[in-house]
Amino acid sequence: MENNDNTLNQETEEQETKSNNPFSEDCVPQEEVEEITQECDSNIEKLQAELDKLNNQYLRLAADFDNYRKRQMQEREALLKYGAEDTLKKLIETLDTIDRAVASTEKLEDVKAVKDSYNIVFKQLFDALNKIGLEVIETKDATFDPNLHEAVMQTPTSEYPEHAIIAELQKGYKLGDRVLRPALVNVAVSE
Numbered sequence: 001m002e003n004n005d006n007t008l009n010q011e012t013e014e015q016e017t018k019s020n021n022p023f024s025e026d027c028v029p030q031e032e033v034e035e036i037t038q039e040c041d042s043n044i045e046k047l048q049a050e051l052d053k054l055n056n057q058y059l060r061l062a063a064d065f066d067n068y069r070k071r072q073m074q075e076r077e078a079l080l081k082y083g084a085e086d087t088l089k090k091l092i093e094t095l096d097t098i099d100r101a102v103a104s105t106e107k108l109e110d111v112k113a114v115k116d117s118y119n120i121v122f123k124q125l126f127d128a129l130n131k132i133g134l135e136v137i138e139t140k141d142a143t144f145d146p147n148l149h150e151a152v153m154q155t156p157t158s159e160y161p162e163h164a165i166i167a168e169l170q171k172g173y174k175l176g177d178r179v180l181r182p183a184l185v186n187v188a189v190s191e
Helices: 002-020 030-082 085-105 111-132
Strands: 134-137 149-156 165-170 172-175 178-181 183-189
Touching: 085 111, 111 134, 149 165
Parallel strands: 149 183
Antiparallel strands: 134 172, 165 183, 172 178
16 A cells, blocks of 8 residues: 555645646647757857957957057157257257357357347247247237236336236247247336
C-alpha cells in the first residue's frame, strides 16, 4: 500500500509540475517552444550586434575627442610660442631704421637731423604697432572716463567744466576694447 501511495504522490507531483510549467508538453507543443527559443536567440543576437555597434561608436567618439583635445593643446602651445611672430616681423623694419639712424647720426652735429631721424623712427614704430591694433586713448577735449583714464591730479578751476581733462601726463593705449595702459591725466574739479 505504501508503494501505491508513493506512486500516487509522484503522479500528483508530475501533474502539478506540468500544470505550472508553461512549456510542458501538455500546454505548448515542442515545435512552438523551439520556435520561441529561436526567436529569442535571434533577438539576443540583434541586441548584441546593436550593443557592439554602439560600443564601437562610443570608442571611436572617445578616440576622436582625445585627438581633438591633444590637437587643441598643441595649437595653444604653438600660439603661445609663436603668437608674437607677426608682431616681431613688423617691428624688425623699425629696428633696421633705428640702426640706420644711429649710424647716420654718429658724424652729425646738426641737431635737426637727429630730431628728424627720431621722428621717422617713432612714426614707423607707431605705424607698425597701429597695424597690429594698437590705438592711442584720446584725451584732448575729452571728459574723464575711469575705464580709459587714470586721474593722477585734480585741479580746482572754473576755466574747464567739471571732470574735463586739462592735460595728458602720459599717453594711454588700448588694443581693440581692451585697455593696455590707461592715460594719466589731470582732471578739472569745481572750486
